[in-house]
Amino acid sequence: MSYDYDEVEVPADGEQITADDDGSLNVPETPIIPIIHGDGIGQDVGPVAQRVLDAAAEATGRSVEWMRVYAGSSAREKYDENLPDDTVEAIKEFHVAIKGPLTTPVGAGFRSLNVALRKKLDLYANVRPTYHLDGVPSPVKDPDAMDMVFFRENTEDVYAGIEWEAGTDEVQQVREFVEDEMGFDDVMHENPLGIGIKPISEFGAKRLVRESIDYALENDRDSVTLVHKGNIMKFTEGAFRDWGYEVAKEEYGEDVITEDTLWDQYEGEQPEGSLVVKDRIADNMLQQILTRTSDYDVIATMNLNGDYISDAAGAQIGGLGIAPGANFGETRCLAEPVHGSAPKHAGKDKANPTAMILSGRLMFEYMGWDDAGQLIGDAVEEAISSKQVTYDLERQIEGGEKLAASEFADAVVENIEELA
Structure with a gap:
């Protein structure tokens, strides 16, 4: 370990994932993996997904040493900032990590922490495998x-955040340049006018x-x-x-x-x-x-x-509650579910953890743990096809058994143990 962390405890056991000059990863049997539980329902789906991933690792003769890192509300409590250097440096140093959803305000407040993480870590490919699980209503x-499998460029386009607010001196400077220097006066409306750039x-x-x-x-x-x-x-x-x-x-x-x-x-x-x-x-x-x-x-x-x-x-394939994702960079992977933080459901042990679990599957596959990833996919599908589901799916399935998030994780873990 080379970085001196302020608020992050590095596990005493476990080994660090390293990368060779050719871009290949060296993944030990007991890797240290940073995890951000996330905002809102992240406090529910993060820990239960962690438990499922532990079961899949154990079933294939491995183990994960989890290292808690922080962003969003949990970071504000510890660091009084949204995205501390500790978190960015931990993902850089340990190469592979997973996070839950982080809240982004609409129209005001701080910029997206998801976008900030992708840019700071140069995670240029947002990867979203989209496939149907047997039993999921569609x-x-x-x-x-x-x-x-969607590969979405992660660092450019209008999401780069190069924009100026209507009514500011800065937007007026850009407007004058576009109109007077570049000759686009026929497309510029009267103020107020916001302007963004698409690189x-x-x-x-x-x-x-x-x-x-x-x-x-x-x-x-x-x-x-x-x-x-x-x-x-x-x-x-x-x-x-x-x-x-x-x-x-x-x-x-x-x-x-x-x-x-x-x-x-x-x-x-x-x-x-x-x-x-x-x-x-x-x-x-x-x-x-x-x-x-x-x-x-x-x-x-x-x-x-x-x-x-x-x-x-x-x-x-049934909605974002089951849609996994990950961000790839050069020898880096930050897995994350596609869905948002849904704060109104936070702390109720009811949110569907499938997307977070399957994001962990994608992370394992990035690490070369395809057997553990397959176990996770099969175990999740077995639970859903047998109608053991969280509230969001139960209300759409005749004869479904409504489970809490933690109970759904229990069912998936039991399936992993039976399938292994």
Whole structure:
């Protein structure tokens, strides 16, 4: 350990995950993993998910030494700030971590802590596997057709937070520059007017697309789809598309072909072992995930598009309460559920911990613990398919057994022990 922590207790037992120069991780059998329980329902789902992950690790001959770190309300209590250096440095040093939801005010207050963590740690790919679990109620006829993995660029786009508030001197300076220097006076309305900037870089686009293609090849996926609104935003989202195709064509040889090549040279019959890279306009893609769900596999897109489209896909498999996620960087992973902090349900032991548990599964898979990850997925699905569910699903399932969050975790742990 090299960093001197103020309020974080590093476990005496356990070993540190390390990384080699080639980007590979060295994961011991007893890793130290930082955990942020989170705000609101994080206090409920964090500890119970931790218990499930412990059971899966133990069932596969391993153990996790958890290291509590803090952000949001828990950090304000200990540090009088929202995101202390201790937390950022712990995730940097130990490479792999998991967090619960953190509250972000709407329209005022501090900026998103989720975004701040991603930027400070350069966690450039927000990864959301979206798949249906047997027994989960869904609003679509065939939820099993949904099996997509979303790679959402995490550091750029309008989420970069480069914006100026209406009525300020700063926004007036930007407005004058845009109108007088750049000649866009025909699109600027009278005050009050807020202005934001949408940065999309070649570097950010290419590394995101590269990450998505590598994932698709490693996991035997059939396609990667670049989702954009390049027909309108030609020099940002259109550039993302173009840079994505450049990566596919210049870096992967014959293993990767474009959709044009698929039809021009192979008459639409995909060669065995190949990966097809294609693109779709974002608004059309929101339709296609409903009408042609099985045509899509891995999705690579920018920050805002990725947020909208992955949430829409999550609705098809039962909602955000069961949707896992993680943020990947160079030898770093911060797993997190897709849902928010739902403060009105905090401390009631009722919130569905499935998304947090399955985010832990994704973290284990990042560590190379695929067997433990599979156990978690199977055990969660067994509980839900047998109608042992939390309140949000029980009210939609005839004959369901309503469990508290902690009781649901008990059922999943019992299934892990039986399946192991």
